[in-house]
Structures are given as structure tokens and as C-alpha cells.
């Protein structure tokens with residue numbers, strides 16, 4: 001049966017977690033599994049990363065699915081819960097929650113909970129997306145510390161806007177705002193644990209590692225810094241996106257290929273048709289020349305990406321046959337390169353993988 005297959009390397013996932021620990025040897029690791037573990041399959045990735053210290057997700061539905069799949073490790077809702085009654089699910093399923101607004105604070109402190117919950121208090125240090133104002137910190141922190149519904153210590157967190165830019169002074173500025181908020185808590189009876197670093201900060205800003213790092217993209221072997229590939233940080237790509245040739249045809253000079261007749265041959269050549277398209281998550285905007293590996297040889301994508309197929313120029317000398325293997329991205333063809341060509345980032349390519357793609361786990 002021919003279909004696009006994302007081969008997931010368990011040893012690469014493990015290796016990348018070990019790389020996180022090597023970068024941040026004194027920190028606990030919140031392995032970020034949101035968006036179906038960045039397309040790698042959430043519950044199976046969770047099982048293969050069971051030596052992480054906790055898991056991070058973005059939606060309560062993701063957290064519930066981990067529990068349904070038998071995952072018992074701590075799960076953190078990194079944006080918190082969105083409806084007040086969900087506070088009871090936190091107790092029921094043992095989820096930890098971010099608190100980033102007044103509604104969440106009220107739901108926690110004014111509910112009658114049969115057990116206290118673990119809370120991560122999020123400060124907006126400059127990204128201006130989620131989080132309380134630095135001026136509100138003292139009030140929120142004190143309210144949480146004094147609530148019998150909240151386990152101590154609390155984790156205080158923030159998120160970087162530009163951690164992938166190593167020399168951007170805004171990173172120092174965000175760290176200063178964060179440290180400023182913490183100054184009052186260090187002598188308190190219940191000093192918090194701290195968390196700032198996503199993958200980019202894990203590799204770029206050791207001083208931001210604190211108690212908990214929160215890597216996502218680097219666990220999957222992908223560079224958190226756009227101009228590099230994961231290998232630069234000793235990471236191994238966890239995914240190889242593969243498919244097969246389903247047709248090979250000879251065309252003459254100046255014949256058009258695909259929708260809109262958007263590409264024409266300059267010479268006679270062989271065109272290979274590959275069973276993957278935007279219906280599988282291959283980026284529709286990948287232009288002519290986007291690299292594809294056929295039988296280990298790099299060939300250019302030509303013509304428009306369609307829903308179920310792409311076409312590649314195999315060249316005049318091609319001996320490629322139907323059924324031959326095609327690699328769209330993986331160890332021999334960095335996803336960062338394909339993403340750049342397609343005018344996007346690797347994060348989006350892996351999140352866009354659809355249910356039609358088989359996920360196949362290998363050692």
C-alpha cells in the first residue's frame with residue numbers, strides 16, 4: 001500500500017532529549033507535546049519520552065487524550081484552562097495549569113477543590129500575548145501562595161519573543177523584567193521555581209534555563225534558530241517524511257506539467273509523480289526547485305503541488321521506476337531547507353501533516 005509515511009525515530013527523540021539535558025544540566029525538562037507532538041504523534045511520543053520530567057500541551061483536550069492513552073506523568077496546560085468549570089478537571093486528572101489572567105486566578109481561589117493543584121504563574125515580560133503585567137505579579141503571587149487550593153512551590157514563568165535571535169537586546173530586557181519580579185520572592189517563605197526557556201533559549205541563553213526548560217522543536221531534532229539546521233546543535237531529525245513514485249513519464253521539450261501549466265520543460269526529460277501533496281501536509285507553496293530526494297539523489301520539484309501528488313524532474317538519464325523511494329525531508333534532506341524554500345518554518349510543515357499520513361515508529 002503506497003501512501004506518505006512519516007517515519008519517527010525513537011532513538012532520535014531520546015537523543016534529542018539527552019541533548020536538552022546536556023545544554024541545561026541543572027534544569028528539569030517540560031517536554032512540549034502540543035499539536036500532536038509537532039506532528040510526531042502525541043501519545044506515542046509521550047511513551048517514548050517517558051524520562052522527561054513533565055509534558056506540556058496547549059489545550060485541555062490534548063491533556064485529556066494523554067490520560068486516555070494511559071500517560072500518568074505530570075501534564076501542564078501551558079495556556080491554562082479557558083472555562084471556569086474546567087478547574088475541576090485539573091483536580092480530577094492531576095493536570096498542572098498556567099495562570100495568565102484574572103479569570104483563571106478567580107476560578108482557582110474561589111472554587112471548592114478536594115485537592116490542591118499545581119500552578120504556573122505566567123508574567124508578560126514583553127511579548128504582549130499572554131501573561132499578567134509585571135505590576136500585577138505581587139498580587140497574583142500572594143493570592144496563589146495563600147490559597148489552600150494551590151500546591152507550593154508555584155512555578156513562575158514567562159516566554160521569549162525573540163530567543164532565536166542571539167544578539168537581540170530584547171531578550172536581556174525580558175530577563176531583566178522577569179528578574180525584577182522575582183526580587184521580592186527570593187526571601188519569602190515559599191520561593192517559586194522559575195521557567196523561561198523554549199528551545200531557542202535552551203541553546204542561546206544558558207542564563208535563562210532556571211528550574212524548568214520547555215523545549216518543543218529541538219526534541220524533534222529541528223533547529224530553533226531559522227538560519228541553521230538541527231545538526232549544528234547536535235540534534236537528530238526525528239522524522240523522515242517518505243513516499244514513493246507512482247508514475248514516471250517521458251516528456252518532450254517545452255511541455256507543461258501540472259495545474260495551470262505552471263512549469264515547462266527546457267529539454268526532454270523524465271517526470272516523476274510522487275504520492276504526496278498538500279492533502280498530506282506537503283506545503284502547497286513549495287516552488288519549482290524545492291529539493292526532493294529520489295533514490296538518494298536530489299531532484300527539483302517542478303509544477304504546482306497538488307492535493308495528492310507532486311511532480312519532480314528526474315532528468316534525461318533517469319532509471320527511476322514506479323515504487324522507488326522518495327524522501328521529502330529527513331536526515332539526508334533537512335526540513336529546515338525545505339521550509340525555507342517554501343517560505344515557511346519547519347514548525348508549520350510538521351504541524352500541517354494530515355491524518356492520511358502513516359506514522360511509523362522505528363528504533
Ligand SMILES: *Cc1c(COP(=O)(O)O)cnc(C)c1O
Pocket residue numbers: 032034078159197198199200214215216217218224
Ligand atoms: C510551544 C511552547 C514552547 C516550546 O517552544 P519551542 O520553540 O518549540 O521550543 C515553550 N513554551 C511555551 C509556553 C510554548 O507555548
